Amino acid sequence: xxxxxxxxxxxxxxxxxxxxxxxxxxxxxxxxxxxxxxxxxxxxxxxxxxxxxxxxxxxxxxxxxxxxxxxxxxxxxxxxxxxxxxxxxxxxxxxxxxxxxxxxxxxxxxxxxxxxxxxxxxxxxxxxxxxxxxxxxxxxxxxxxxxxxxxxxxxxxxxxxxxxxxxxxxxxxxxxxxxxxxxxxxxxxxxxxxxxxxxxxxxxxxxxxxxxxxxxxxxxxxxxxxxxxxxxxxxxxxxxxxxxxxxxxxxx
Amino acid sequence: xxxxxxxxxxxxxxxxxxxxxxxxxxxxxxxxxxxxxxxxxxxxxxxxxxxxxxxxxxxxxxxxxxxxxxxxxxxxxxxxxxxxxxxxxxxxxxxxxxxxxxxxxxxxxxxxxxxxxxxxxxxxxxxxxxxxxxxxxxxxxxxxxxxxxxxxxxxxxxxxxxxxxxxxxxxxxxxxxxxxxxxxxxxxxxxxxxxxxxxxxxxxxxxxxxxxxxxxxxxxxxxxxxxxxx
Numbered sequence: 192x193x194x195x196x197x198x199x200x201x202x203x204x205x206x207x208x209x210x211x212x213x214x215x216x217x218x219x220x221x222x223x224x225x226x227x228x229x230x231x232x233x234x235x236x237x238x239x240x241x242x243x244x245x246x247x248x249x250x251x252x253x254x255x256x257x258x259x260x261x262x263x264x265x266x267x268x269x270x271x272x273x274x275x276x277x278x279x280x281x282x283x284x285x286x287x288x289x290x291x292x293x294x295x296x297x298x299x300x301x302x303x304x305x306x307x308x309x310x311x312x313x314x315x316x317x318x319x320x321x322x323x324x325x326x327x328x329x330x331x332x333x334x335x336x337x338x339x340x341x342x343x344x345x346x347x348x349x350x351x352x353x354x355x356x357x358x359x360x361x362x363x364x365x366x367x368x369x370x371x372x373x374x375x376x377x378x379x380x381x382x383x384x385x386x387x388x389x390x391x392x393x394x395x396x397x398x399x400x401x402x403x404x405x406x407x408x409x410x411x412x413x414x415x416x417x418x419x420x421x422x423x424x425x426x427x428x429x430x431x432x433x434x435x436x437x438x439x440x441x442x443x
Numbered sequence: 444x445x446x447x448x449x450x451x452x453x454x455x456x457x458x459x460x461x462x463x464x465x466x467x468x469x470x471x472x473x474x475x476x477x478x479x480x481x482x483x484x485x486x487x488x489x490x491x492x493x494x495x496x497x498x499x500x501x502x503x504x505x506x507x508x509x510x511x512x513x514x515x516x517x518x519x520x521x522x523x524x525x526x527x528x529x530x531x532x533x534x535x536x537x538x539x540x541x542x543x544x545x546x547x548x549x550x551x552x553x554x555x556x557x558x559x560x561x562x563x564x565x566x567x568x569x570x571x572x573x574x575x576x577x578x579x580x581x582x583x584x585x586x587x588x589x590x591x592x593x594x595x596x597x598x599x600x601x602x603x604x605x606x607x608x609x610x611x612x613x614x615x616x617x618x619x620x621x622x623x624x625x626x627x628x629x630x631x632x633x634x635x636x637x638x639x640x641x642x643x644x645x646x647x648x649x650x651x652x653x654x655x656x657x658x659x660x661x662x663x664x665x666x667x668x669x670x671x672x673x
Contacts, residue, residue: 256618322608326628438519
């Protein structure tokens with residue numbers, strides 16, 4: 192072996208060792224500051240982690256764009272079918288007077304809210320864009336109670352890290368980190384374009400997370416669970432989306 | 444031409460990423476092969492245009508009686524991971540070509556290259572299928588590579604970011620400057636087509652210039668064995 196290639200080998204070895212220890216330090220820091228998504232395993236974990244970490248560093252407090260009323264879409268597309276089961280039909284017949292939202296987990300005062308109770312909180316209306324992962328989109332005015340207000344009412348414990356939300360449709364559940372849960376534009380939505388939220392768009396209650404894609408905006412919300420660990424839910428990937436092959440974080 | 448190790452490595456990583464982005468991009472597009480202009484658009488609105496292909500989602504009216512298998516999940520994971528790798532590789536490449544002098548020496552047009560005489564000669568040689576020199580790139584090669592590196596790649600990255608609801612919340616001008624999120628998607632599609640066109644022409648030219656020698660040059664860094672400057 193010539194001197195030159197030996198020197199090259201040593202340099203490469205040192206660079207490799209420095210790189211590996213740098214990565215280890217970065218991984219430690221990322222974990223400590225909550226920059227690792229629950230679906231970080233597997234062959235696409237590196238890309239997902241880079242996206243989520245970059246967004247958490249760059250967009251933690253940024254506000255989704257809001258639009259003038261003139262830009263509201265005339266034809267918002269209601270994707271998917273409303274629930275067909277008897278329970279939902281009975282609730283719909285009663286104009287959702289019996290709809291309940293239960294809040295449990297790492298909260299000081301677990302509670303259950305009717306829609307009327309949710310509407311008694313100060314509401315927020317915002318005209319935002321909703322984009323589906325397929326590529327289509329629409330703009331609508333959404334009215335609801337900020338999720339942060341409901342979380343304030345039940346008193347989240349300091350160790351809380353995620354809010355898991357469940358639909359009356361059993362296959363649909365998802366979660367957001369506290370940055371999105373406490374974000375002022377994250378709404379438990381009950382109104383759309385000045386009227387009740389139509390069933391096709393998730394009425395009576397849909398969680399709007401306007402800085403993430405449509406599939407994160409789960410319809411027919413009945414339960415919120417505050418937690419510090421997503422491993423206890425489903426297959427431990429944070430939501431039903433990664434179980435179906437889709438990224439947990441949909442801010443892209 | 445002799446390619447440095449960094450050029451060769453970044454070339455092949457970019458190739459791998461581009462193919463991954465292409466395949467996953469096609470899969471993503473077939474879930475909604477309709478395009479719009481402005482901020483919003485969906486199946487209840489007339490599209491700007493639509494691709495005459497079946498879709499992978501039943502909600503899209505395509506005129507076909509069947510729905511393709513839905514591959515969006517892994518395609519999206521792969522698309523964004525490949526995009527990260529391509530961007531990081533691209534940054535490394537740009538830093539390298541700027542500071543090594545490669546950009547000035549081998550990519551920017553040479554002195555005298557931009558006279559009408561030189562331009563028409565380069566075009567005439569190209570039309571006559573005259574094989575380019577192997578010592579350095581001619582004007583058309585330089586302009587093409589510059590356009591891909593400094594126009595198409597930045598545009599495809601920009602329009603991609605403009606479709607990210609979280610990214611545009613932090614940097615709204617990314618999408619407003621393009622006229623809206625659906626405009627960004629439409630431009631992203633066309634820029635990708637231009638990149639695909641570049642790939643096809645690039646491979647055709649490599650074949651024309653001598654596939655084995657060109658491949659050897661880009662893999663091992665050794666120049667061809669046949670006479671140069673044919």
